[in-house]
Amino acid sequence: MKRKSLLSMLLVGLMALSVVASGCIGGGENTKGAIAIVYDVGGRGDLSFNDMAYLGASRAAKDFNLELVELQSNSEDDYYKNLETLAKAGKYKIIIAVGFMMTDATKAIAQKYPEQKFAIVDGFDSEMPDNVMMILFKENEGSALAGALAGLIAANDGKNKVGIVLGMEIPVLYKFEAGYRFGIKWAEDYYKQKTGNDARVDVIYQYTGSFNEAAKGKAATEAQLQDGAWVVYQVAGGTGLGVFDAVKEYLNTRNRQMGPPFAIGVDSAQDWIKPGVIIASMMKRVDVGVYNAVKAVMDGTFKGGAVELGLKENGVGLSTVDDVMAMFNSLSEDTQKKKLQELGFNSKDELRQYLENTRNQVPSWIWQAVDELKQKIISGEIKVPAPTNKDSIEKVRQAQTWQEMEQLAG
CATH class of the missing domain: 3.40.50.2300 (Response regulator)
Structure with a gap:
C-alpha cells in the first residue's frame, strides 16, 4: 500500500486528475469524445509498465481534449469482462489493453465489436481483427x-x-x-x-x-x-x-x-x-506507443496490425x-x-x-x-x-x- 500511495502522489503532478474505473482527464463540457484503458493485473502503481501506459494515455487525453476512463484488472478473469463493458458502451474512440495476457480477450471482443477500435500493448496474434493495433517493442x-x-x-x-x-x-x-x-x-x-x-x-x-x-x-x-x-x-x-x-x-x-x-x-x-x-x-516507451495509437485515431490514420518500436524509433533505450x-x-x-x-x-x-x-x-x-x-x-x-x-x-x-x-x- 505504501508504494501505491507514493505513486498516486507522484502522478498528481503528471496529470491533473485520474479516477480508476471512471477517471476523467481533459474533456469537460467541450469534450470531443473519450478513450479507455484496461490495465493488466500488475496495475497502476508498478512504477513501470502499467504506469507508462497511463502516462501515454493521460497525455493524449489532455492534448486531444478527451475523457480518459480506466479499468483495473484484478485477475485474468477480468480481461474479457472489462473490455466488453467498454466496447458495449460504444462511446470510446479507442480502447487500449495493456499487456500480452489480454491478447485472447482483445481478439474475441474486437471480433464481436468490429466498429470499435482497439490497441493492445505487447499482444500479437497473426489472425487479430483489423480493428486492432498491436503495439510491440524491440x-x-x-x-x-x-x-x-x-x-x-x-x-x-x-x-x-x-x-x-x-x-x-x-x-x-x-x-x-x-x-x-x-x-x-x-x-x-x-x-x-x-x-x-x-x-x-x-x-x-x-x-x-x-x-x-x-x-x-x-x-x-x-x-x-x-x-x-x-x-x-x-x-x-x-x-x-x-x-x-x-x-x-x-x-x-x-x-x-x-x-x-x-x-x-x-x-x-x-x-x-x-x-x-x-x-x-x-x-x-509504452507511453509513446499508447500516445501514438490515440493520435492515429484522432488524425484519421489508424490502421490495424502490428507496429514495432525499437532503438531507431525511440521505442526503447537506456535512460x-x-x-x-x-x-x-x-x-x-x-x-x-x-x-x-x-x-x-x-x-x-x-x-x-x-x-x-x-x-x-x-x-x-x-x-x-x-x-x-x-x-x-x-x-x-x-x-x-x-x-x-x-x-x-x-x-x-x-x-x-x-x-x-x-x-x-x-
Whole structure:
C-alpha cells in the first residue's frame, strides 16, 4: 500500500486528475469524445509498465481534449469482462489493453465489436481483427544495451556474474532475457579487444512468476547477490521494486551509498527511485506507443496490425540523467519537495548531481562502448535475437558468443 500511495502522489503532478474505473482527464463540457484503458493485473502503481501506459494515455487525453476512463484488472478473469463493458458502451474512440495476457480477450471482443477500435500493448496474434493495433517493442534491442552495460561493469571490476530478475515466463520477457544475454556476450568480446584480457560473465536468472510482489523480487535478488551477481536487471514490474530494495540493503550493510553492485531499472526512467543504486533503466516507451495509437485515431490514420518500436524509433533505450530529471520535473512543486525530502536532497540540482556522480562510478569508456553498440544496432550492422518461445530462448542461453546469438536473429 505504501508504494501505491507514493505513486498516486507522484502522478498528481503528471496529470491533473485520474479516477480508476471512471477517471476523467481533459474533456469537460467541450469534450470531443473519450478513450479507455484496461490495465493488466500488475496495475497502476508498478512504477513501470502499467504506469507508462497511463502516462501515454493521460497525455493524449489532455492534448486531444478527451475523457480518459480506466479499468483495473484484478485477475485474468477480468480481461474479457472489462473490455466488453467498454466496447458495449460504444462511446470510446479507442480502447487500449495493456499487456500480452489480454491478447485472447482483445481478439474475441474486437471480433464481436468490429466498429470499435482497439490497441493492445505487447499482444500479437497473426489472425487479430483489423480493428486492432498491436503495439510491440524491440525489448531485445534495449536490453542488449543493458546487458552491455552490466557485462562491462562486471568485467572491469573483475567480477564474473550478473543477474536478471523477471516476472511471469511469457514470450515478451524472453526478448528481454535474450537481449540482456546478447549484450553481455558482446561486452566480453569488447572487453577482450580493449584490454587484451579475457572476460567471462555468467548470467544468473530467475522468473518469479509475478509482476506485483516486491517481496519475491527482493528474495530473488538477495540470492543472486549472495551468488556473486555484480549488476541485477529487473524485468518484473512491481515485483522488480524488490530488486532495488535488495541492492540498497546490500550496500547499506557495507556502509556504502552508491554501487556497485548496481541495479538496472525497466520500462520507465526508474533511477530516481533509489539514487545511487540504479545505474540506468531500460526504458520501454509504452507511453509513446499508447500516445501514438490515440493520435492515429484522432488524425484519421489508424490502421490495424502490428507496429514495432525499437532503438531507431525511440521505442526503447537506456535512460539518461536528462530522462530522469524530465520525469521528476513533471511532478507538481509540492510532490517534488516531498520526494526530495524523502531522498535527503535539498534541491533538484543536488539530485541531478547525485545521479551524475552515480554514473561516474562507471568509467566513461564503458558508456561510450554501450553507445557504440546502440549505433550499430540502429544501423543494422548488428542484429539482436528476439525469441518468443522456450525452444528459441534455450538456444540463446546455450550460445557461447554474441555472433552465435546473432545467427539466431534470422
